[in-house]
Amino acid sequence: MKKYLAEFIGTFWLVLGGCGSAVLAAAFPDxxxxxxxxxxxFGLTVLTIAYSLGHIxxxxxxxxVTLGLWAGGRVSNKDVFPYIIAQILGGxxxxxxxxxLATGNGSSIGSFAAxxxxxxxxxxxxxxxxxxxxxxxxxxxxxxxxxxxxxxATKSFGGIAIGLGLTLIHLISIPVTNxxxxxxxxxxxxxxxxxxxxxxxxLFIIIPIAGAMVAGFVYRFLTKxxxxxxxxxxxxVTVVPHH
Numbered sequence: 001m002k003k004y005l006a007e008f009i010g011t012f013w014l015v016l017g018g019c020g021s022a023v024l025a026a027a028f029p030d031x032x033x034x035x036x037x038x039x040x041x042f043g044l045t046v047l048t049i050a051y052s053l054g055h056i057x058x059x060x061x062x063x064x065v066t067l068g069l070w071a072g073g074r075v076s077n078k079d080v081f082p083y084i085i086a087q088i089l090g091g092x093x094x095x096x097x098x099x100x101l102a103t104g105n106g107s108s109i110g111s112f113a114a115x116x117x118x119x120x121x122x123x124x125x126x127x128x129x130x131x132x133x134x135x136x137x138x139x140x141x142x143x144x145x146x147x148x149x150x151x152x153a154t155k156s157f158g159g160i161a162i163g164l165g166l167t168l169i170h171l172i173s174i175p176v177t178n179x180x181x182x183x184x185x186x187x188x189x190x191x192x193x194x195x196x197x198x199x200x201x202x203l204f205i206i207i208p209i210a211g212a213m214v215a216g217f218v219y220r221f222l223t224k225x226x227x228x229x230x231x232x233x234x235x236x237v238t239v240v241p242h243h
Contacts (some may be wrong), residue, residue, distance in 0.1 A: 004082050006057035008090035009051040010049040014061045015094030015188050018042035022113040022178075039170035042179070054159060062182040063087055064121035068142035074149075091188035094123075101193055103160025106128050112196040115180040116205045123175035128224025130177045131207050135171045138181040138211030139218075146219040180204040181211075 021041035025033045032039070050059045058075075063084040069075045075083070095112075100111050111120070117130035125133075132136045144165040148158040166181075173179045179187045186204035190197035 003057040003079070005088040005222040006053040006095070007060060007083050010053050010057070010059050010061045011090030011184050012094040012097075013049055013090045014042070014045040014182075016097055016183055018044035018099050019095065019113040019185065019189060020101070023098060023109070028113075033146070035174050035188040036171070039167045039174065042170050043163040043165075043167030046166050047164060049161050050159030050162060059159075061087060061090075061184075064138055064182060064208040065142065065145060066215040067209050068138075068212030069146070071213040072142075072146050072220050073216075074146070075144050087184040088187055091184035092191060095188035095192055102225055109192060111178075112189050112193045112197075113178060114193045115178045115186045117177060117196065117203065118200075119198055119202065121176060122178055125176045127203070130203060133173050133176040134180055134204065134207040136209040137173050137179070137212075138208040139215045141169055141181055142215035143219060146216070150223070163229045179207050183208055 018038070018041050021033060022038045025031075025037050026035075035107060039064060046059070046061065047063060051110055055060055058069075060069065060083060066075060066083045066087070070077075070080050099112075102112070114120075117127045121130065145162055147153060148161040148165075149155060169181060170179045173181075183205040186201060190201045190204075
């Protein structure tokens with residue numbers, strides 16, 4: 001239960017911090033943080049949770065990440081479903097707090113940082129562009145995560161690489177889809193917006209998961225020892241007899 005609670009808290013913070021910056025601060029009069037600020041906020045949520053709760057649950061904070069890590073052989077079967085449920089519930093809780101804050105001055109929630117394509121894309125990008133964007137961005141996010149947490153990597157810097165990776169992903173893709181790469185983040189906002197956000201939600205569940213799982217299989221292939229190299233290594237070993 002400790003792992004699942006850590007995932008709940010971490011995803012709560014990701015949604016409140018990332019989406020909160022977009023809803024409350026992105027265009028705030030005179031001191032708005034803009035696209036750069038929102039991108040950095042999402043990266044900071046992952047970075048801070050990676051170093052505070054990562055040792056408990058691994059700080060996935062994202063169903064696509066959990067499934068990508070599972071495809072890469074890093075997560076046991078028994079943890080997949082509970083992790084995803086904890087992440088979705090944490091995201092909804094974060095969106096609930098954000099709803100209270102956003103409506104605290106009498107304003108409506110507007111688009112509530114929900115993900116969308118077509119007329120609901122910040123830059124009015126097509127569904128096809130949204131599919132390619134979400135697949136590629138999530139694929140690369142998992143490659144970064146898998147590489148930064150590999151046994152051969154300097155793990156103490158893993159959280160920095162992952163946090164900055166998510167920042168870069170947002171810098172690229174906010175204009176296209178408002179950046180999902182995370183079904184829990186998309187579900188949490190769509191539930192409060194309803195209407196178009198619910199009808200377009202399928203893309204931000206299916207495509208990030210597909211991108212993440214492909215990345216998991218690709219990374220496993222890339223790091224799998226080649227038979228030829230193992231044989232060559234074995235052939236080069238000299239056995240010294242004991243007298």
